[in-house]
Structures are given as structure tokens and as C-alpha cells.
Amino acid sequence: xxxxxxxxxxxxxxxxxxxxxxxxxxxxxxxxxxxxxxxxxxxxxxxxxxxxxxxxxxxxxxxxxxxxxxxxxxxxxxxxxxxxxxxxxxxxxxxxxxxxxxxxxxxxxxxxxxxxxxxxxxxxxxxxxxxxxxxxxxxxxxxxxxxxxxxxxxxxxxxxxxxxxxxxxxxxxxxxxxxxxxxxxxxxxxxxxxxxxxxxxxxxxxxxxxxxxxxxxxxxxxxxxxxxxxxxxxxxxxxxxxxxxxxxxxxxxxx
Amino acid sequence: xxxxxxxxxxxxxxxxxxxxxxxxxxxxxxxxxxxxxxxxxxxxxxxxxxxxxxxxxxxxxxxxxxxxxxxxxxxxxxxxxxxxxxxxxxxxxxxxxxxxxxxxxxxxxxxxxxxxxxxxxxxxxxxxxxxxxxxxxxxxxxxxxxxxxxxxxxxxxxxxxxxxxxxxxxxxxxxxxxxxxxxxxxxxxxxxxxxxxxxxxxxxxxxxxxxxxxxxxxxxxxxxxxxxxxxxxxxxxxxxxxxxxxxxxxxxxxxxxxxxxxxxxxxxxxxxxxxxxxxxxxxxxxxxxxxxxxxxxxxxxxxxxxxxxxxxxxxxxxxxxxxxxxxxxxxxxxxxxxxxxxxxxxxxxxxxxxxxxxxxxxxxxxxxxxxxxxxxxxxxxxxxxxxxxx
Numbered sequence: 001x002x003x004x005x006x007x008x009x010x011x012x013x014x015x016x017x018x019x020x021x022x023x024x025x026x027x028x029x030x031x032x033x034x035x036x037x038x039x040x041x042x043x044x045x046x047x048x049x050x051x052x053x054x055x056x057x058x059x060x061x062x063x064x065x066x067x068x069x070x071x072x073x074x075x076x077x078x079x080x081x082x083x084x085x086x087x088x089x090x091x092x093x094x095x096x097x098x099x100x101x102x103x104x105x106x107x108x109x110x111x112x113x114x115x116x117x118x119x120x121x122x123x124x125x126x127x128x129x130x131x132x133x134x135x136x137x138x139x140x141x142x143x144x145x146x147x148x149x150x151x152x153x154x155x156x157x158x159x160x161x162x163x164x165x166x167x168x169x170x171x172x173x174x175x176x177x178x179x180x181x182x183x184x185x186x187x188x189x190x191x192x193x194x195x196x197x198x199x200x201x202x203x204x205x206x207x208x209x210x211x212x213x214x215x216x217x218x219x220x221x222x223x224x225x226x227x228x229x230x231x232x233x234x235x236x237x238x239x240x241x242x243x244x245x246x247x248x249x250x251x252x253x254x255x
Numbered sequence: 256x257x258x259x260x261x262x263x264x265x266x267x268x269x270x271x272x273x274x275x276x277x278x279x280x281x282x283x284x285x286x287x288x289x290x291x292x293x294x295x296x297x298x299x300x301x302x303x304x305x306x307x308x309x310x311x312x313x314x315x316x317x318x319x320x321x322x323x324x325x326x327x328x329x330x331x332x333x334x335x336x337x338x339x340x341x342x343x344x345x346x347x348x349x350x351x352x353x354x355x356x357x358x359x360x361x362x363x364x365x366x367x368x369x370x371x372x373x374x375x376x377x378x379x380x381x382x383x384x385x386x387x388x389x390x391x392x393x394x395x396x397x398x399x400x401x402x403x404x405x406x407x408x409x410x411x412x413x414x415x416x417x418x419x420x421x422x423x424x425x426x427x428x429x430x431x432x433x434x435x436x437x438x439x440x441x442x443x444x445x446x447x448x449x450x451x452x453x454x455x456x457x458x459x460x461x462x463x464x465x466x467x468x469x470x471x472x473x474x475x476x477x478x479x480x481x482x483x484x485x486x487x488x489x490x491x492x493x494x495x496x497x498x499x500x501x502x503x504x505x506x507x508x509x510x511x512x513x514x515x516x517x518x519x520x521x522x523x524x525x526x527x528x529x530x531x532x533x534x535x536x537x538x539x540x541x542x543x544x545x546x547x548x549x550x551x552x553x554x555x556x557x558x559x560x561x562x563x564x565x566x567x568x569x570x571x572x573x574x575x576x577x578x579x580x581x582x583x584x585x586x587x588x589x590x591x592x593x594x595x596x597x598x599x600x601x602x603x604x605x606x607x608x609x610x611x612x613x614x615x616x617x618x619x620x621x622x623x624x625x626x627x628x629x630x631x632x633x634x635x636x637x638x639x640x641x642x643x644x645x
Contacts, residue, residue: 055530
């Protein structure tokens with residue numbers, strides 16, 4: 001059970017779980033966010049209230065959901081409602097955190113899950129917004145989980161599905177999005193970024209152990225500044241790994 | 256992107272390096288601090304760096320500051336324009352509110368209530384509670400030119416693969432952990448399907464607007480995105496607060512299908528577990544087909560009226576469809592048939608494969624009962640959930 005053997009997915013889940021310390025209501029999507037929320041609930045934020053877009057609220061997450069509309073999204077939960085209850089809660093400001101991911105991300109944390117290539121004649125048609133646009137628009141802060149690859153971290157998106165900071169400071173508010181919202185962190189398998197207040201562009205604040213700055217830069221399609229006190233993101237602890245592997249996802253569905 | 260890869264030996268702010276050349280006064284180029292938005296000389300930079308971040312030594316590229324040029328996107332068409340007065344007239348003159356038995360078969364329900372060119376929608380979340388027995392019947396009857404609410408999955412896949420969908424309001428068509436829909440990809444990348452983009456909340460609020468009898472609802476989602484640019488939604492300033500809002504046009508379906516755990520012969524329906532957008536959709540349609548795992552006595556509803564999600568007067572047809580969501584799941588009754596879905600997705604990779612799948616499970620069986628026989632009783636029994644796990 002050594003930390004060296006932590007997989008990229010486990011690292012992502014552990015980092016994201018630590019970001020949820022003290023969090024309350026969290027909007028959760030399929031995959032790693034489910035692992036992270038379950039881990040946070042088990043170790044760091046016992047009062048965490050998971051919210052799933054089709055109406056599942058407050059599941060204990062003892063059994064891992066495999067889809068956002070599945071029984072385990074409200075198993076032993078406090079409410080099984082509908083999509084409107086949840087989305088309207090987010091719109092009136094009752095949902096603190098949300099998780100997002102995407103095929104492409106730009107330096108402002110905008111995300112693309114719609115098309116690769118030109119919209120009219122795409123190379124790849126992706127699923128579309130789903131609830132992502134709503135989570136990115138309405139939650140107070142979003143945590144973006146990404147696989148760190150140069151083709152995903154691009155200066156300009158092929159399609160802006162979900163708003164990050166759009167094109168810089170004040171742009172969200174100008175577009176009409178609720179003030180005080182926006183991406184909080186970008187967590188990748190290599191590093192952690194925040195958004196510099198002055199530019200609203202991604203800024204490196206931590207590297208995963210064994211990852212060099214050169215490697216992170218080489219895998220990123222745009223230049224990024226490094227925070228003055230950039231840190232090393234601590235390895236997953238044995239306790240975190242044990243909880244993930246033995247309690248949360250023993251069947252290794254997402255791990 | 257090629258221009259951004261050339262290394263630069265230009266003067267840089269010793270703290271952040273965020274500079275670019277722009278035209279300053281009298282047409283002369285000058286170095287601009289991107290963050291401060293003003294011209295700065297190398298001496299100024301050395302004397303008073305911005306103290307914000309350390310320069311990154313590895314990438315010597317200067318980020319462009321100007322936002323990427325976005326050409327105004329071609330507005331997506333409104334496939335189903337809002338018509339609240341039309342719906343009011345329909346409900347007064349054409350909808351039969353009488354208490355009568357509406358029990359029928361998939362074949363009869365589709366023949367009577369789904370017409371070529373209709374705007375149709377199916378309530379589901381992913382593979383959960385999707386009324387696939389009716390979708391398969393629509394494919395069998397080849398009812399074409401449909402406009403589809405694209406909060407869909409296998410329903411959208413089957414109808415698109417059968418060439419029955421002309422236009423789709425898409426929010427999400429994808430298999431979550433299993434990835435993209437190969438059928439959607441072929442149709443969109445080949446240009447045979449017209450789309451308008453929405454988010455999940457937006458499409459549900461469009462239904463809600465129609466259910467409320469309104470032409471639109473304002474919302475604070477989709478703003479600032481290409482999703483908005485590729486949808487027929489509009490924006491406006493709210494006259495009360497000055498806030499900028501997205502206006503979502505009401506979406507009234509010609510025909511909607513909802514799959515539930517239990518219904519009576521009049522069309523009262525209960526749903527166990529989360530209700531997704533069943534409430535909004537069942538009120539935002541002209542014709543409603545309810546398919547149910549179990550047909551129960553009306554006394555079940557009279558005893559617990561607060562449990563009714565769809566009251567009978569919304570419903571036009573009731574179909575008894577056990578395992579009606581197969582290969583998807585229905586909460587409390589049966590799980591997803593994972594091997595079936597995996598095999599289906601493998602087949603869906605090629606057009607030939609899809610044709611074979613549809614031949615076997617749709618055209619090759621005459622109705623839902625025959626479909627269940629084709630899948631096999633033993634296999635279905637194995638999918639049933641025990642009481643404690645749902």
C-alpha cells in the first residue's frame with residue numbers, strides 16, 4: 001500500500017477530496033468526482049451533501065454510483081427529487097462546489113465538451129453540455145479535473161461549452177453570470193493550478209511529486225505563470241489509498 | 256496556434272513575463288504589460304516589476320492577450336417555436352380529459368399518438384427509466400422526419416440510426432463511463448443531423464416554461480458561451496435589476512413518452528426514486544404516452560395521492576411494459592444489462608453493425624413481448640434487484 005503505486009486517478013481523487021475540506025453542498029458528475037466526494041465524505045468533510053443533477057440529494061456514497069441518474073446517487077440520501085429542484089438550488093446559490101471536466105480547457109478555465117474541429121463539420125462530435133454549462137455557470141466555485149495533455153490544454157478552444165473566466169477579469173459578470181462564481185482549481189495528474197486574480201488565467205500552484213516544471217509546461221499548450229510559493233502536492237496518504245481501494249471502489253470501476 | 260510557438264527574446268517583466276507588442280501612440284509599436292494594460296519600457300519593467308508571479312523559464316512564448324476572435328456564429332434554428340396560446344386552444348378543444356381506460360399496446364399508442372414530423376421527447380436519465388419499448392416501436396413503424404429532444408441516449412441512438420430524426424435540440428448524448436455515441440458522431444460528422452445546443456437545466460426549464468403556459472423563462476445559465484451562440488436562446492436585460500439573462504423559449508412537445516414503475520388504466524402514474532424531468536415533460540406535451548412496469552388498481556393512487564407524479568388527465572395512452580427500459584434500468588426493479596449495452600456499443604461502431612443490431616432486436620421482433628423473449632427470461636430474471644439494494 002505504498003504511495004509510489006498510487007495511480008493517476010487515485011492522485012486526482014485524493015487532491016480533489018482535500019479541496020473539499022469544509023465544503024458543504026457539492027454538485028457531482030460521473031467518474032473521478034464521485035470517488036473524490038466519497039473520499040472527502042469518509043475522511044475530510046463528513047457533513048458533505050452530494051447533489052446529483054437528476055435529483056439525488058445527500059447520498060451517503062457508501063456505494064459508488066456509476067451514472068448521475070443511478071440509484072446510488074440517492075441511496076440512503078435525504079431526498080430524491082427532480083432535475084429542476086437541483087438546478088434551481090444551484091441558480092439561487094445553494095450549491096457551493098461543482099466538479100467539471102472536458103476534452104479541452106483554455107487558460108481561463110473555459111471548457112469544451114461539444115465538438116473537436118469546426119462546429120459545422122466537426123472531426124469529433126462530443127456529447128454536448130449536459131449539466132456542465134449549468135454547473136460552471138451557477139455553482140459558487142468549480143473544481144476542474146483534467147488529464148494533463150498538450151492536446152487538451154489549448155490557448156483557444158474549438159468550442160466554448162462551459163464558462164470559466166471567459167476572456168478575463170469581469171467577463172463572467174459582463175456576460176450576466178452570477179457574480180463571485182468561477183473556477184477555483186484545475187487539478188490534473190501532473191499539477192494543480194489556480195487562477196491569478198489579476199488575469200484570471202491559470203497559474204501553477206503545485207506540482208505532483210516527481211513531475212518537473214518542464215514536463216508540466218511541455219504538456220500544456222499555453223504558457224502559464226508559476227505562483228511564488230509553488231508547492232509540491234503531497235502524495236496520497238496510505239489512509240486515503242486504503243479508503244479508496246477497500247471501502248469506496250473495491251470493484252475498481254473507476255480506479 | 257503556429258504563431259504562438261516561436262520563442263521570444265523581447266524584454267519581459269522580471270516577475271511575470273506577460274508582455275506583448277501592440278500599437279501605441281502615433282502608430283509606433285510598444286511593449287504592453289498584459290495585466291496592467293499599459294505600455295512599459297524595459298527600464299520601467301526592471302525598476303518596478305509587477306510582483307505578481309515568477310516568470311516561467313521553460314516556455315518562452317508570450318500569451319496573446321486579446322480574446323480569441325469569435326465570428327458571430329450562425330444562429331441555430333428554433334425547431335419548435337413557443338406557442339402558449341396554441342397549447343391553450345389544444346387543451347380546450349382537442350384534449351380528452353375524460354376518465355376512461357387508456358390501456359393499449361405500444362403499436363396502437365405509437366400509431367395513434369406519434370406522427371411523422373412530430374417534435375418528440377422521452378424522459379430518462381442516461382439509461383435509467385428510458386421508455387425504449389416505445390422507441391423500438393417507432394423504429395418499427397418508421398415514423399420519420401422527427402424532431403427530437405436530445406436529452407437522450409439509446410432512444411436518440413436508435414431513432415438516428417434508423418434515419419428518423421431530422422433535427423435535434425441536444426444537451427447530452429453520451430454513455431458516461433463508456434464514452435461517446437458512435438451513432439451521434441456519424442450523423443453529426445457526416446452532416447445529416449441539424450442540431451441546436453442547450454444545457455440540461457436549460458432544456459428542462461424550456462419544458463417548465465411550456466408547462467407554466469409561458470412563452471419563455473429567463474435563466475442565468477449558458478451565458479457567455481458558444482453553447483448559447485449555437486442555440487436559438489436570446490439574452491436581455493432584466494427591467495427590474497438590470498441583470499443580463501438568457502431567455503429560454505418554451506418547448507411544447509407534440510408527443511412525449513414517460514416510463515414509470517406503476518400506473519393505473521386511466522394514466523395516473525407513480526415514480527420511485529428521482530423523477531428527473533418527468534414532471535416538466537408530462538405537462539409540456541400535447542400527447543402523453545405512459546409506459547409502466549406494473550398496472551395497478553386506482554385505489555393505489557386514491558390511498559396515497561401525494562405520490563402521484565402524473566395525474567390521469569395528462570395521459571393519452573397507458574402501456575403495460577415490463578422491462579420497458581431494457582437494456583437500461585428501472586429503479587427498484589432491475590439493473591442495467593451491462594453486457595447487452597457493451598455489445599450494442601461494439602455493434603454501433605459500424606453502420607453495418609447497427610443495422611444488424613436493429614434487425615435482431617427491433618425489426619426482428621413484432622412487439623415488446625417478443626423482444627423480451629428474444630433477450631431471454633433467465634437473463635431478465637438475473638437483472639432483477641433484491642429488496643435491499645434497488
